[in-house]
Amino acid sequence: MINKGFAKHYYLMLLPGMIWLTLFSIVPMFGIVMAFQDYNPGLGILHSEWVGLENFKYMFSLNDSVTILVNTLVIAVLKIVGNLVFPLVFALLLNELRLRYLKRWIQTIVYLPHFLSWVILSGILLDIFGYTGPVNQILSVFHIKPVLFFGRADLFPALIVGSDVWKEFGFNTIIYLAALTGINPALYEAAAIDGATRFRRMLHVTLPGIVSAIVLLSVLSLGNVLNAGFEQIFNLYNPLVYSSGDIIDTWVYRTGLVNLQFSLATAMGLLKSVVSFLMITISYYLAYRFANYRIF
Amino acid sequence: MVKDNTAGSRLFDIALIVILVGIAILCILPIWYTLAVSLSNNAAASSGRVGLWPVGFNLGSYQELMGDRKFFNSFWISVQRVILGAGLNFVVILLMAYPLSKNAKELPYRNVLMWILVFTMLFNGGLIPWYMTVKSLGLINNIWALVLGNSVPVFSVILVINFFRNLPKELEEAALVDGTGPWRMMIQIFVPLAGPVIATVTLFSIVYHWNEFFNGLVLMSAADHYPLQTYIQQMVVVIDANTMTAEQIQRMSELSNRTLNAAKIFIAMIPVLVIYPFLQRFFITGITLGSVKE
């Protein structure tokens, strides 16, 4: 039952949002042409010299480019995996908890870090992992020499991934917990009658019950393979950890706004956008085809 | 659920409680630590002697904070930003999500519009063209730059679209028979049912606008106009001593004050800490129905 007359009202509804989107997203997008120019602020976008793919060629000739691409991928992929696995385990454990009010309390508390900004958390993290901070004080009890956590390139990705998982795992359990409530209780009863232990029930009833949610979430996170988290790293990194912690977004920021190489920064940003868009498209079709789920 | 009272299962329950409570404590420990530092004396804090309990308990840093006009100025800017930003987001998200939840037959070019939305989520022209655009709209140094700066929250729109699409069709069809128009349909039939998802995206808006610092740094032309997170970022971020003069470095050093910083961080967390537990019931439903299709 479709009323054709509704369409124009629908467009009217869309109008304010579309204007907003146009002004603040679409118009600035024309800056992408800078990637193909030797952008000269004095001349502006219209009159700067066109250089074709020169910026991209130069970009790929830099050792830096490989480093930041690898760093970005490593950090982003580890974050994706961590943010799929930890919430899952936590949700499974929480599901086994029989004390209702305790469960609610725990849920409320683990959601907390999600709502805090990286600005605030980086202030706290730098303090806690500082040379004289609590973590090193605990280590000293075990006669371990103090570790310069945020100065160690080998530890930095782990700290970044770890703190991100810590921040987000609670919130990410929401979907799993929702999927868990959809499991038919009769299945548990049948399993119990068959003599399955709690662990086996978890393995054979609970897990299969939410496997579709797991697959779906994995597919959806494909779009994030180049999102290593600008705000987090921007507020936590320093030159000592550039080799393992400098990512596309921070590099683009520094190249464009600190070193004044506008076109180079735009080229790298564009590369990231293209890859992300491809990944989202892939995940859209994967989700549609295999889970019959339309992301949008 | 099945009751299981074997000894092994009891043991499992106890272990479970210990683990889960342990993890939960791990989530609030850093916040607790910040509170402890803020209540300690500065000497103990800067030499790292504060653990989980304040050393030399005093409220000095909070007293000092009360007299900090800039902090509360920024606090107020953030409050305004949150109210305007969340309000505007609320209206625009609903107005966009409702028509886009229709299929391509009801709304021609629906899929094209949808892809445009997704496209804008991923592509951008970079910081400089964006800055130039905001500037040419005359919004530099204006609270509206912070409110509007990051454009439509596409992710929230998608969440609401999916929620609308999961609502039973029957309601809409019954209303159509009664001759309900599109606006009344949205406001009287759909919105009342969308409580949880609206609460969710509103919470997202609030949290986003409260936590965002970068736009404040770039789009505001004086520290007096910084929102709170930008103010805090300036405080915790590393100072670049190379470009400073002797006098500046000297004054900067007088400013370094760990307990006061901790107090500021703690105060900045409070609004969010207070709001989210109340909305918890809603956002759980909202996220679930907005993203998982049963």
Place this chain on the structure above:
Amino acid sequence: MRAKSMMSLAIAGLMLVLSACGSGGASEKEADVSKDPVDPFGKYSETVTINIGKEVDSADKSLPPGDSPENNVYTRYVKDNLNIDTKIIWQAGVGKDYQQKVNLAIASNDLPDALVVTDTQLRQMVKSNQLADLSEVYEQYASPVLKKIIDSTEGLAMKSVTFDGKMYALPNVTAESDMQHIMWIRKDWLDKLGLEVPRNVEELEKVAKAFVEQDPDGNGKNDTIGISGPQSGGLLNADFINPNNNNYGFDPIFGAYHAYPGFWLKGADGNPTYGSIEPETKEALAKLRDLYAKGLIDPEMSIRKDAQELIKNGTSGIYFGLWWAGGYGPLADAIKNNPKANWQAYTLLDKNGEFTPHMGTPSNQYLVVRKGYKHPEAAIKMENLLLRDESKFDVSVGIGNYPLRIVFAPMDEMYVTYNAMKEVLAGTKKPEELDLPGYKLLKADAENIKKVKLEPYDKMDIQYWDPNADLGAWKRLYSTLVGIAPLMEPYKKTYSLTYSQTKTMESKWATLDKMEKETFLKIIMGAAPLDSFDQFVKDWRKQGGDDILKEVAEIAQP
């Protein structure tokens, strides 16, 4: 159809933006011929407005209530004397944030009328054709004292702002004493442990070891640090872009090995080379690495947010820095915590017993005027006024609030001050005799010296000072008498062949520089083997270093 109209809307929006950007300044006439006569200190008959961007020090609490960076005693002074109205169109915190705002202004071609910028920014703006040619207005409007100070650099200052024969900025001039890095050390600790002042790297190591291991502060805890290092974001060594004022780096240690990383030098074969790729630098790095591994350097160097913290709370015994890093630096707080902390300053010598520091450039700040601004001379007049009257200002309000302030000091300012103070203390000169043009604080210093210096006048230890009599005066005069003294001996100066960037550097320097800083930091802190230095040299040459050396060779041609 709808999508199409959306598209045209977008294009219309774009046009709006682009046209708005293109028109900036073009509508105004190039300098209008003013009816006011040419006079460096002339007051305009009609109010001239100058829009500026300003670096604001958030820690500056010296402005009285009701005043602001835009409206304070200095801006009113400028208004009253020159009839120039300063408007701040944006302001940002000291350092990174200000630089970011300037860069954003450059990138979006949205410049205020006048700005203070760095060398990199100046070059970018010249390249983008955004700046007014100041050659003529400088000739006509710069005051004789200002010109004299700029000339005192023997062309160095002018060279840094001249492009194709045109002067695109007014360079600042800092005193030469902002270039040499010296060693500050806890003399009371040395005395307590019965040690001599270390004068070379070997002795330094012994002293640092004693400072770390022998509990010099006597609190029974193993909590002291030998040598302080740079803080997070700080530099290990000054370089040709930032050759001056590098506190808490290791410049004296590098210098003692005749290593000058970051500087362009004349190589053994007569061709230019880069200090950071020379074997002397590797040698110095090896030593620093060794010191760090032995725990003699602050283990938290380059991560610590504030290098001064250790000096103030009395845990560190040695740091490197400028003469002013004493009293103007952390020492006022250090003696507040411990009035007996006796910090003294010395040079660190090479193995032949000679002081061999690297020298900088007198200019590192540049006052630029936007192309198309009607009154480029206004900016210069403001500097004339500052230079003439700075000594008369009430210093209780931070001088940083003076709009568009850049530093002008005669190159020998601190040496003259040092000698004058000695004479005043000896009674051979009187404050009234010391009112010399350009040496703006000299007379005030002479008046203050006996307030804070106790007898005997030839002993500089902390117990012979009275900081509480006038802390402000103490900061300056302690820094002068203690910090300048080591520079009064003869020494061997090493200059960089250039202090500004060449063409290739504009695109490649950021990468090379990042690689260098990262490699050196890792070598010192033990995160990379010493031999990664050799790989760095190879990579540096390959990734543009050799091309840059060729360009430097061209500039260095006499």
